[in-house]
Every structure is written in C-alpha cells, then in structure tokens.
Amino acid sequence: MTTSVRFGACNLCEAICGLRFELDGDRIVSITGDKDDPLSRGHLCPKGVALQDLHTDPDRLRRPLRRTATGWEELGWDAAYDLVVDRLAAVRTEHGANAVGVYLGNPSVHSLGAMTHGLPFFGMLRTRSRFSATSADQLPHQLVAHQMYGHQVLLPIPDVDRTGYFLVFGANPLVSNGSIMTVPDVANRLKALRERGGKLVVFDPRRTETAARADEHVFVRPGSDAAVLLAMVRVILTEGLGHVASYVDDLDAVRDAVSPFTLEFAERVSGVPAATIDRIAREFAAAPSAVCYGRVGVSTQRFGLAAQWAVQLMNVVTGNLDAPGGAMIPKPAVDVLKFVSKGHFGAWRSRVRGLPEFGGELPVAALAEEIDTPGEGRIRALVTSAGNPVLSTPDGARLDKALAGLDFMVAIDFYLNETTRHADVILPPTGPLERDHYDLIFHAFAVRNTARFSPAVLPRPAGTKHDWEIFRDLGLRYAKRFRGKLATRLRLRIPPARLVDLLLRLGPYKLSLRKLRKAPHGVDLGPLSSRMPGVLVDGRVHAAPEVLRAAAAEAARELTAPADEELLLIGRRHLRSNNSWLHNAPRLVKGKPRHHLLMHPDDLAARGIADGATVLVRSAVGQVRVAVTATEDLMPGVVSLPHGFGHGRDGVRLSVASGVEGVSSNDLTDPAVVDASGNAVLNGVPVTVQAG
Ligand SMILES: Nc1nc2c(c(=O)[nH]1)N[C@H]1C(S)=C(S)[C@@H](COP(=O)(O)OP(=O)(O)OC[C@H]3O[C@@H](n4cnc5c(=O)[nH]c(N)nc54)[C@H](O)[C@@H]3O)O[C@H]1N2
Ligand SMILES: Nc1nc2c(c(=O)[nH]1)N[C@H]1C(S)=C(S)[C@@H](COP(=O)(O)OP(=O)(O)OC[C@H]3O[C@@H](n4cnc5c(=O)[nH]c(N)nc54)[C@H](O)[C@@H]3O)O[C@H]1N2
Numbered sequence: 001m002t003t004s005v006r007f008g009a010c011n012l013c014e015a016i017c018g019l020r021f022e023l024d025g026d027r028i029v030s031i032t033g034d035k036d037d038p039l040s041r042g043h044l045c046p047k048g049v050a051l052q053d054l055h056t057d058p059d060r061l062r063r064p065l066r067r068t069a070t071g072w073e074e075l076g077w078d079a080a081y082d083l084v085v086d087r088l089a090a091v092r093t094e095h096g097a098n099a100v101g102v103y104l105g106n107p108s109v110h111s112l113g114a115m116t117h118g119l120p121f122f123g124m125l126r127t128r129s130r131f132s133a134t135s136a137d138q139l140p141h142q143l144v145a146h147q148m149y150g151h152q153v154l155l156p157i158p159d160v161d162r163t164g165y166f167l168v169f170g171a172n173p174l175v176s177n178g179s180i181m182t183v184p185d186v187a188n189r190l191k192a193l194r195e196r197g198g199k200l201v202v203f204d205p206r207r208t209e210t211a212a213r214a215d216e217h218v219f220v221r222p223g224s225d226a227a228v229l230l231a232m233v234r235v236i237l238t239e240g241l242g243h244v245a246s247y248v249d250d251l252d253a254v255r256d257a258v259s260p261f262t263l264e265f266a267e268r269v270s271g272v273p274a275a276t277i278d279r280i281a282r283e284f285a286a287a288p289s290a291v292c293y294g295r296v297g298v299s300t301q302r303f304g305l306a307a308q309w310a311v312q313l314m315n316v317v318t319g320n321l322d323a324p325g326g327a328m329i330p331k332p333a334v335d336v337l338k339f340v341s342k343g344h345f346g347a348w349r350s351r352v353r354g355l356p357e358f359g360g361e362l363p364v365a366a367l368a369e370e371i372d373t374p375g376e377g378r379i380r381a382l383v384t385s386a387g388n389p390v391l392s393t394p395d396g397a398r399l400d401k402a403l404a405g406l407d408f409m410v411a412i413d414f415y416l417n418e419t420t421r422h423a424d425v426i427l428p429p430t431g432p433l434e435r436d437h438y439d440l441i442f443h444a445f446a447v448r449n450t451a452r453f454s455p456a457v458l459p460r461p462a463g464t465k466h467d468w469e470i471f472r473d474l475g476l477r478y479a480k481r482f483r484g485k486l487a488t489r490l491r492l493r494i495p496p497a498r499l500v501d502l503l504l505r506l507g508p509y510k511l512s513l514r515k516l517r518k519a520p521h522g523v524d525l526g527p528l529s530s531r532m533p534g535v536l537v538d539g540r541v542h543a544a545p546e547v548l549r550a551a552a553a554e555a556a557r558e559l560t561a562p563a564d565e566e567l568l569l570i571g572r573r574h575l576r577s578n579n580s581w582l583h584n585a586p587r588l589v590k591g592k593p594r595h596h597l598l599m600h601p602d603d604l605a606a607r608g609i610a611d612g613a614t615v616l617v618r619s620a621v622g623q624v625r626v627a628v629t630a631t632e633d634l635m636p637g638v639v640s641l642p643h644g645f646g647h648g649r650d651g652v653r654l655s656v657a658s659g660v661e662g663v664s665s666n667d668l669t670d671p672a673v674v675d676a677s678g679n680a681v682l683n684g685v686p687v688t689v690q691a692g
C-alpha cells in the first residue's frame, strides 16, 4: 500500500475543522481531526467523516444534465453554458433584469469559488430578485450589526475561551458546532468554562444537548425571547447595574424602548418566572466577564429583530461589548469588512408584498409569490446555487409548484434534489475535497484568530469543473451579451487562490499564500482582542436605531401568551443530519430515524394520542403526517420537527437513504409571517396535532 497523509478542511459547517486524510493513492483510507490545527484542535463530527461518502457517491453529479421530455440527459459543458446564457439573456431582454431570480443556498458561503466568482457573476445579472438562505437564518443579526455598528458583518463573537458567564438563547452549539460563532471543539471549550468557575445558562423551549450540559436551563416559550431579554436590559438599566463604554450613544432612547418590558409582562408572555429573569439579569451584570449570544431559535421567529437587538444590548449595557470574555470583533487575516459591502436596508421593496431588501436581497419568504403572482416584473427564470429552498423555506410546497411554472431554471449543484429537479439544466461543480479552500467568511466569526489555506486533497476527475470555473465561464459568455464591466471580466479570470493571496497580503497580518502553504495545519494569530471604537464605521455604537426601537415596540404591542389549545412548532438539528442534504451518506445517517415529531406527554395525553402514533400536524398553510415521540425534554405546549426532510414528495425518488425521507417542516411554516427584518419565521409556528 502506498499510503500518504494530507491535511485539509471540512467546509460542511461554520466550525471549519482541520482534517487529516490518510490516502492510499487517491482512495481515502480514513478521515480524522487534525490535532495540530490551532482552532479545531483535533475535533471532527460525523459530518466530517461523511465527506468520504460524499466524495465517492455515484449519485453526486459530475457532468451537466439537461431535462428533456424523456428524462435527464448529459450534455457537454460548452453546450450547457450556451443554453443557460441564451435562455437567461432571452428572459432579461424580453421581461427585464428583475425577471431573472436568484437563490443562493447555505453551502455558497462555505465554498471559496462561490464567494470569489459566484458573487461577481450574480452581480452581472443586475437583478433585484435576489434571495438567499440569509433571510431564513441570520438576517436579524446582520441588520442589527448594520444599524448599531455600521456594517452588516461587524458581528461581535462570544469570547468563549475567556468568558465567565455564557448566556445562550436559542442555540445548540453542541449539535450545530456553533453558528456566527466558529467554535470547533465546543464541548471541551464549554467544559473548560465550567472548570474555571464560569457559568453556562441556556434559554430554550427544548432541553437540548447543550441545555443538558448547562449549569441552568430555562424553558422559554417560542417567540418570546425579546420580552425576556429586554426585561433583563430594563433591570440592569433601572437598577444601575451596568456600565457603558464612552463610544456608545443613545442610552436614554434604550431606556425608553425597554420601559414596556416589565418582569410581569415578560413572565406572562414567556412562561419564565419573573424572579428567574431578574436573577439572571443581575448575575449577568455582576459577572467578571459575561457574554449573551442568540442564534437560530432567536433569529427565525416573529420578533427575531427585537430579540437580536436585545442580545447586543445585554453586552453593551454591561460593558461586555469588545471586552475580553465578552463579545468581540475577530481580526481575520482577510479583512471581510473591506470586501463585503456595509449593507443597506429598505432601498427597494418586493413587488407583491412590499417587503424590504437588505444588502441587495429580498426576503426568501417572498420567493414563491414573486414567481407565481402574475404581473409585470414577475420572476420567469431562476438561477439557484447550492440550495434546496423547496425544503428550506416557508411553504416549500407552494414554491415547489411555482418552480414548475418557470420559463427556465438553472441549478448549480451536484445533486438532483427537490428543488434542482425543476431545473432545465444542472451544472455540477467539483466536490469539496477536489478544490482549494480558504474560508473567507468564517475566520471572521471565529472565537480565535487563525488562518489556513487547504489545497485540494484529491485530484478532480477529468472533464469536471470547479464552481469558480462555472461562474467564470457563464460570466464571460454573459458579458458578451450585456457588455459586462471590464473589471468584473478580469476578476472572473483570476483563480481563487490568487485572489486569496492578494487579500492576505492586503490584510492586517501581511500573510501570503506562500506562507500559508508552508503551514498546512493553519497559523495561530492569537486570541480575540479589543478593536473598538476604531473598527466601528463611524467610531460610535448606536445603541437605539429607529428600526430596532420600532421592532421592540411591535413586540411590546403584539406579544401575547398563546391560547390554551395552541401548540407552537419549533425546529431541531441533529448531529447526524445536515440541513436538506447528505441524507444519502451511510456514514452520517446510520442509526435510528431522527425526523419524528417530539411532543410533551401531557400534550399527548390531553389529545388522547399514544407515544409512537402517527399524527396529523396542521398549520395555516399545510399539513404533514408523521410519527410522534413523547419527551419531557420539551416545554409543554411546544412540538418539534427538524427541517430538511420530506424527500419522498410526489413519489419522486431522489438520492436518499431508505427510512430517512421524513416530512418537511417547511410544509407547515408560513411565509405570510416575517419578522421586522423580513426574516422567515421558522420557530413558534402555531399548529394543531391530532391522531391520524
Ligand atoms: N423550518 C426550518 N427551516 C430552515 C431552518 C430551520 O432551522 N428550520 N434553517 C434554515 C437555515 S439556518 C439554513 S442555512 C437553510 C439551509 O437551506 P439551503 O439554503 O437550502 O441549504 P442546504 O439545504 O444546505 O442546501 C443543500 C444543497 O446544496 C448543495 N451543495 C452543497 N455543497 C455545494 C457546493 O459546494 N456547491 C454547490 N453548487 N452546491 C452545493 C447540495 O448538493 C444540496 O443540494 O435552511 C433554513 N431552513
Ligand atoms: N449537525 C448539524 N449541524 C449544523 C446544521 C445541521 O443541519 N446539522 N446546520 C448548520 C446551520 S445552517 C446553522 S444556521 C447552524 C444553527 O446553529 P444553532 O442555532 O446552534 O442550531 P439550532 O439547532 O438551530 O438551534 C436553535 C435552538 O433554538 C431553539 N429554539 C427554537 N425556537 C426558539 C425560541 O423561540 N426561543 C429560544 N430561546 N430558543 C428557540 C431550538 O430548540 C434549538 O435548540 O447549525 C449549523 N450546524
């Protein structure tokens, strides 16, 4: 055996773990965590192991496909490019640029080529009909950062390795491995927190894996976090428990905005005892260092924007913003603040419902209606890249139908999935182990400053294309039709690795590709450090922008305790599942099924439903039939279903391991309801459950 060892990176989630590959020629013998990686320190999870299945999967597409009356047909790259550009150009010429829609899925941010070449290509389409997973995820974070700190990616990150008090709302990092907090090896990091006498407190409607390991877990009713957090801010301000940096403005306006959020109000709507809210606020303010953090459960709910504002305020009013052990701005080797725009909000609105854009994207909750509502400006052609919005966005069933009515659709994706099956052409890029990687985004959200360039671990098969090459080739052809800018055309020709080299040289550590190639485990650039006020766009923290005060006022007006009969649906992530894909990777999905409904035994008993029965779950937009499992880990009145399943819809057989099909929770979520930023509401969705 001619075995060799190579080092690479996992790009499947935000933890960006360093990996060690043992190879026999081009065959993978094993994948383990790279213990010399300064950030991930040897960590890996079952998804990283499953990269092997992804790499060898015969169902992973390698050649362009074209849908014909008699089924899918392979075609050559040039023919595929010409077809795509012809059809997109025809729609634009006849109906205008906004008639071409775009959806960028989650893995886009995890691919170097999609960042360096996809973004300029999508810019060339000059369409306002642009959507992404952002508005089913972290839009409130970005809008809050834009409003308070002046830039959409000025996102303060928990200094987990030094904090004395970690207050977590709506996140389950032990399973997710962290989000807007690149925190590989989180289990050991949380263990270290407790060993040094620190405290972990989790607010979640489910006793999650993270909550189970916390010092304290508090059940909170879905969608009510804004009230709890703003009540905590109110306690801290009215009791004078905090202190605020000199560069923070508008504290009086914060005081006014939090005045309706009394402990009594917060208790009534959230189910959290007033005394608990009051005590935790005081503990947080008194801790030597503390950080408040809120993630998907807090962002993807009706009052997500108000809740995320409150998360920032907790850190601001206690002097924990930009302080060691608090929430800090990382200093990555490639300065994202320079290459990502600051952002803008409400510069235009969606055609049908008038929802505001953010940073050039419209809320994805409006995607289906922008396709299926007749009239001028309707989306007639769609480009999707690395996503599966039929399973990932609210009322996926409606989107499923809408996609079938498009004049043309192209998907850049290496799987045939519930969304890409509607495409006329599928353009598959190489897999993650076949291409170079540098993480442009997640180093900037990491709990420690590091940098790592990972050359492709394995050669790509002949006749395949990297995603950057696909975007380059489409872009250069498209530029011929619509006189693309010279700068964009030049940029499209530069390979990602050369762009990374340039960006590294311009960055704060003056690194280069050559230096990083010599350090395959990555280089350690040290712990987070204080960067304010210098890093703030105008040198000030705006504690109370109008948009955020309005979101809080709306929460004060509209938050109510739910009716007795009502159940609130929340999501769930599992270690052995990854959003809407990898459900065909045997190394990942092995074990018992994970897509059932969870429900409290009292709620089951009240409806005369037995544990394990099949139930009918209904919401304002749809219904699903699914097996139910009783558990006291859920707050009474709450039910939980993971997203990303529902693979067997319409009897279409895609590449999914048997027994993993499940149902789609997004056949229940309602696109008519969004938060004040325009983000989709995926948690706290009213449903009924009955036997059936
Ligand atoms: N109800 C509910 N819905 C949710 C959520 C929830 O918590 N609850 N979570 C939301 C969140 S946070 C997110 S991020 C979204 C995710 O939802 P999407 O944006 O739809 O992303 P994925 O499901 O990860 O997309 C998977 C597709 O990307 C393709 N892919 C993978 N890697 C690459 C690549 O390198 N290049 C290309 N071109 N394609 C690739 C895969 O083949 C697969 O087809 O779902 C959201 N939807
Ligand atoms: N294994 C695995 N890892 C993943 C993913 C995956 O699919 N599988 N997806 C990746 C992606 S795209 C993302 S964005 C991250 C997400 O990372 P996290 O946000 O850490 O993960 P979630 O499991 O979505 O955590 C959301 C939590 O919010 C809780 N919750 C729901 N509603 C509410 C509410 O109203 N209030 C409060 N306080 N809590 C609520 C849920 O019970 C859940 O525990 O994970 C990433 N990592």
Ligand code: SF4
Residues within 6 Å of the ligand: 010, 011, 012, 013, 014, 015, 016, 017, 043, 044, 045, 046, 047, 048, 049, 177, 184
């Ligand atoms: S935690 Fe798992 S999926 Fe995330 S980067 Fe590490 S190995 Fe990959």
Ligand SMILES: [Mo]
Residues within 6 Å of the ligand: 106, 133, 137
């Ligand atoms: Mo996400």
